[in-house]
Amino acid sequence: xQTSTSTETDETIGMTGGAEAVxxxxxxxxxxxxxxxxxxxxHRLTRAEKRARKQAAKELAAHTIDKKHxxxxxxxVAPLLVLVVLFSYLPLFGxxxxxxxxxxxxxxSQSKFVGLQWxxxxxxxxxxxxxxxxxLMNTFAMSMLxxxxxxxxxxxxxxxxxxxxxxxxxxxxxxTTLPNFISWVLVYSIAFAxxxxxxxxxxxxxxxxxxxTPIKFLDSPDQVWLKMLLWNLWKGxxxxxxxxxxxxAGIDPxxxxxxxxDGANRFQQIIHVTIPQLMPTYFVLLMLNISNFLNxxxxxxxxxxxxxxxxxxxxxxxxxxxxxLAQNSLSLGTAISxxxxxVSVALLLIVNWLSKRTRGVGIV
Amino acid sequence: MxxxxxEPRTRRARKNKKSVPPAMRRTRGEKVYNVVNIILLSxxxxxxxxxxxxxxxxxxxxxxxxAAGDVNWWIQGFHLxxxxxxxxxxxxAQAAWISVARTVIGTxxxxxxxxxxxxxxxQQKMWHRSFWYRFVVITMYFNAGLIPMFITMKNLGLTNNxxxxxxxxxxxxxxxxxxxxxxxxxxxxxxxxxxxDGAGTFTVFWRIxxxxxxxxxxxxxxxxxxNQWNSFQDTLIYMTDxxxxxxxxxxxxxxxxxxxxxxxxKAGGSVTALASTATPTAIRMTVxxxxxxxxxxxxxxxxxxxxxxxxLGAVKG
Numbered sequence: 234x235q236t237s238t239s240t241e242t243d244e245t246i247g248m249t250g251g252a253e254a255v256x257x258x259x260x261x262x263x264x265x266x267x268x269x270x271x272x273x274x275x276h277r278l279t280r281a282e283k284r285a286r287k288q289a290a291k292e293l294a295a296h297t298i299d300k301k302h303x304x305x306x307x308x309x310v311a312p313l314l315v316l317v318v319l320f321s322y323l324p325l326f327g328x329x330x331x332x333x334x335x336x337x338x339x340x341x342s343q344s345k346f347v348g349l350q351w352x353x354x355x356x357x358x359x360x361x362x363x364x365x366x367x368x369l370m371n372t373f374a375m376s377m378l379x380x381x382x383x384x385x386x387x388x389x390x391x392x393x394x395x396x397x398x399x400x401x402x403x404x405x406x407x408x409t410t411l412p413n414f415i416s417w418v419l420v421y422s423i424a425f426a427x428x429x430x431x432x433x434x435x436x437x438x439x440x441x442x443x444x445x446t447p448i449k450f451l452d453s454p455d456q457v458w459l460k461m462l463l464w465n466l467w468k469g470x471x472x473x474x475x476x477x478x479x480x481x482a483g484i485d486p487x488x489x490x491x492x493x494x495d496g497a498n499r500f501q502q503i504i505h506v507t508i509p510q511l512m513p514t515y516f517v518l519l520m521l522n523i524s525n526f527l528n529x530x531x532x533x534x535x536x537x538x539x540x541x542x543x544x545x546x547x548x549x550x551x552x553x554x555x556x557x558l559a560q561n562s563l564s565l566g567t568a569i570s571x572x573x574x575x576v577s578v579a580l581l582l583i584v585n586w587l588s589k590r591t592r593g594v595g596i597v
Numbered sequence: 598m599x600x601x602x603x604e605p606r607t608r609r610a611r612k613n614k615k616s617v618p619p620a621m622r623r624t625r626g627e628k629v630y631n632v633v634n635i636i637l638l639s640x641x642x643x644x645x646x647x648x649x650x651x652x653x654x655x656x657x658x659x660x661x662x663x664a665a666g667d668v669n670w671w672i673q674g675f676h677l678x679x680x681x682x683x684x685x686x687x688x689x690a691q692a693a694w695i696s697v698a699r700t701v702i703g704t705x706x707x708x709x710x711x712x713x714x715x716x717x718x719x720q721q722k723m724w725h726r727s728f729w730y731r732f733v734v735i736t737m738y739f740n741a742g743l744i745p746m747f748i749t750m751k752n753l754g755l756t757n758n759x760x761x762x763x764x765x766x767x768x769x770x771x772x773x774x775x776x777x778x779x780x781x782x783x784x785x786x787x788x789x790x791x792x793x794d795g796a797g798t799f800t801v802f803w804r805i806x807x808x809x810x811x812x813x814x815x816x817x818x819x820x821x822x823x824n825q826w827n828s829f830q831d832t833l834i835y836m837t838d839x840x841x842x843x844x845x846x847x848x849x850x851x852x853x854x855x856x857x858x859x860x861x862x863k864a865g866g867s868v869t870a871l872a873s874t875a876t877p878t879a880i881r882m883t884v885x886x887x888x889x890x891x892x893x894x895x896x897x898x899x900x901x902x903x904x905x906x907x908x909l910g911a912v913k914g
Contacts, residue, residue, distance in 0.1 A: 299722065306723035306798065313714055313768055314729065319753065320765040321736035327745030389641075392634050401635075407897055408642040411649070414892050414903075416827035418849045422885040423648040425852055426655070431878065433651060436666025471645060475904055499627055531743070532830055536849065550743070557744040558834060570742025578739050 331568040337561070351568040365552075371458070372548045376526045378462045383519060385466065386473035387511055391503055393474065394481045406478075409471025420468060421536040424451060451537070457545035461533065476518070477511055484510045513592075520588050520596045524581040527573055549573055649889065656680070656883040660876050679883040688839060688847060689884070696844040699762040700825040707821040708814050710767045715776025716806050720798065737770040747834055757838045762831060766824075772817045779813040780806060812905075819895075819902045826891065848884050 331351055333344040355365060389409075396402045412420070427433045430447035438444045450460070488506045497505060531550035538546050547555065553573065557566020585595045655663045659674025667673060683689060717723065718730045741749075747756075755761040787809075791801050807814075832846035842850075896903075 300724075303722050303724040306717065306720050307725070307729065309798065310714060310717045310723075310729065313710055314733070316764060316768050317733055317736060320749075320768075321739075321741075324741030324745045324749040327741055327748045330745065330748055392638060395631070395634055396638070405638050405642045407900055408646045410900070410903070411893070411896060412645050414823055414827070414896055415889055416829055416845050418829050418845045418852075419885060419889055422848060422852055422881060423652065426652055426878070426882055426885070427648055431664070433666065433669065437669070440666055467645065470641070479904075498624065499630075535830075535833070553743050554834075558747065563744055563748065566744035567742070567748070570744045574740055574742045581738060 328567060328571045330564055331571050333564060335564045335567075337563065347564075351565050352572075354565070355568065367544060368547050368549055368552045371545055372527060372529060374458045375461060375529050375548055376522075378458060379465060380519065380522050382462065382466065383473075383522060384515070386470055387477050387508070387515060389470055390474040390477035390481060390511075391507055394478060394507075395499070406471065406475070410475065411471075412468045413472035415468075417532040417536050420464060420533070424464070424537070449541075452539050452541040454542050454545055457542045461537065461546065464533065464537075476514060480511050480514045481507060516592070517588075517596055520584045524577070524584040524596070526580055527577050649893065652882045652885050652889070656879065656886045660879045664876055664878060679879045680887075683880055683883045683887065686880075688842065689844075691840055692842045692844045692847040693887075695759070695762075695841060696826060699759070699828075699843065700822050703763045703766055703825040704818050704822045706763060706767050707769060707772065708818045711769060711772035711776050711817050712807055712810055712814055713802065714768065714773045715810075716780055716802050717798075718773065718777050719780050733768065733773060734770045743834070750835055756835045757841060758835075759841060761835045762825070762828070762843075766821070769821075772821075775817065776810060776813055779810060783809055816902045816905050819899050823892065844888050848881075848888050851884050852881055 330341065332346060332348060333341060334347045334350075335341060335344045355361060393402060393405060396405070425432065428435070428450035430449065432450075434450070435444075435447040439447065484507065488510070489502055492502045492506050527549055529548040529550055531548075531554055534546050534548050534551040535554065538551065549569075550573075553566055553569050556562055556569065589595045651669070654670075654672045655668050656679050657672050657675055657677070658668040659676065660679070662668055662673050714733070718726065718733075720726065723729070750756055750761055755764070787805055788801050791805050796804065827845060828843065829845040829849065832841070832843045833849075836842060836846070
């Protein structure tokens with residue numbers, strides 16, 4: 234009901250506006266003719282006027298139909314735009330909760346306005362500050378490790394490309410990309426089956442009498458960052474290489490021929506042709522990685538977290554969840570969410586600017 | 598072998614002329630490299646695949662042998678008791694139903710919405726078209742954050758509501774870009790011809806554009822389906838009602854509380870031989886297999902769609 238009313242209003246406004254514009258233009262035209270006219274003034278003016286009127290009417294009609302059509306097209310997508318507003322723009326207003334002392338059953342309107350109290354708390358309370366420091370360190374460590382190993386998919390793609398048997402190439406590709414399509418919960422389930430104290434690896438080592446007590450792979454605070462990196466690689470390496478494989482397939486064969494004429498062997502061809510040709514792709518992905526520095530995601534760390542590794546596994550995304558929902562401190566959670574989102578957007582803009590400066594093309 | 602350098606075109610090389618770059622002479626170093634290469638790749642492929650195999654054979658094997666760590670390479674003492682027990686567990690059928698429902702409904706709606714919006718945003722005449730297009734696309738680059746999102750959903754009445762799985766996922770800017778680019782790449786003459794014949798915008802979309810977009814929509818569908826099936830976080834955040842748990846979330850609770858589940862199974866279950874009594878580990882592995890099977894089945898057949906989707910994404914990115 235409401236949408237149909239707004240249609241009519243829109244159309245009416247459109248029509249009036251259009252008509253005015255057209256009439257205005259015609260008047261000017263008529264005046265011009267008048268000024269420039271010589272003999273047979275009256276007669277010519279009327280003819281010009283008539284023509285102008287006809288033209289104006291035609292234009293007006295066409296314009297109205299166009300306008301009507303344009304608005305109708307918009308109304309056809311409007312219901313879906315509502316979804317965008319609800320789920321992408323409306324949550325931004327949720328940021329206002331960061332400035333109140335919000336306790337769920339009490340509505341926001343009756344909550345106490347506390348200004349920047351939550352933000353101050355983040356930097357003033359020493360215990361909190363220390364925790365935030367550790368969380369940031371974990372976030373940085375995981376992101377840095379991922380960025381530092383981002384060349385591995387390139388190497389994997391080059392290695393795979395060296396295989397000549399097509400069936401073998403396809404087989405390896407299928408098998409190594411499979412882990413990318415399972416959820417982190419399943420990865421954890423696999424980790425549990427393989428590495429828990431009664432898991433496959435411990436059983437195997439104990440049956441072989443290499444160890445006498447099970448190694449705690451999952452519930453220990455040692456090398457948490459490294460373990461998380463390895464799981465990440467297990468899941469993502471094969472998939473990450475696909476883009477580079479396509480990149481290699483797209484390299485101009487003449488480059489290789491030229492290299493061969495110059496006497497380059499296969500290794501030299503890889504180093505002097507393949508790798509430089511893949512660099513632009515690598516650079517774009519690296520930039521995207523950097524702009525996602527704070528967004529490690531939460532699933533992986535959530536499923537792997539336990540009382541033993543908590544200190545080193547808690548990245549920013551997980552911390553927001555733990556503070557906001559597990560400890561039910563929604564306002565503080567919102568404050569951290571908000572800061573994180575703002576920094577992320579800033580990072581994206583900076584990286585985009587850098588990319589424009591260095592390559593002439595932005596990444597977004 | 599080494600003398601073949603001047604005339605490297607052996608019969609095999611000639612046969613494979615296209616796939617083998619010219620002048621592929623193999624020195625000894627290269628041969629060693631090839632072997633090392635094949636071994637390394639095989640090892641990594643094995644590491645990627647073996648855990649799945651391990652879960653499957655253990656879920657089908659004698660549970661006491663499995664618990665002793667004897668089942669590593671093949672099934673020992675085949676039985677299906679684990680599957681019978683797990684399928685009888687409280688909540689599993691319900692969770693499977695929720696997961697299937699969200700995957701099917703979510704995928705269909707996302708595909709239709711992506712196609713529709715992708716098409717509509719090619720309509721030059723739309724009122725402020727480029728503004729609305731940007732209005733949608735820019736949402737890819739910002740995110741209010743977890744807690745503000747939770748508060749919004751709560752205020753919209755979407756917590757403990759099945760539709761929270763579906764509605765936020767319908768409009769995906771990335772998919773819209775994919776479809777729009779695709780439609781722009783096909784000649785407009787067909788659309789124009791239909792319009793001359795008096796077809797309205799929606800008819801053009803439904804009869805002409807939608808059928809032509811099937812290749813790209815297949816890619817969108819497959820990604821959307823995998824995301825819906827794998828999604829875990831939304832259940833964790835928005836759901837407290839166990840009737841709305843997805844299979845992934847149920848698996849997570851099973852991993853964390855497997856011992857209590859085994860107890861409940863024992864309490865209500867019949868007296869069976871130890872070999873087939875479902876241990877916590879057996880339950881965990883069996884549920885994992887049930888959750889992973891759909892992916893393992895569809896993945897090899899749809900791999901090319903995944904790869905294509907990634908490529909198209911790369912062109913844009």
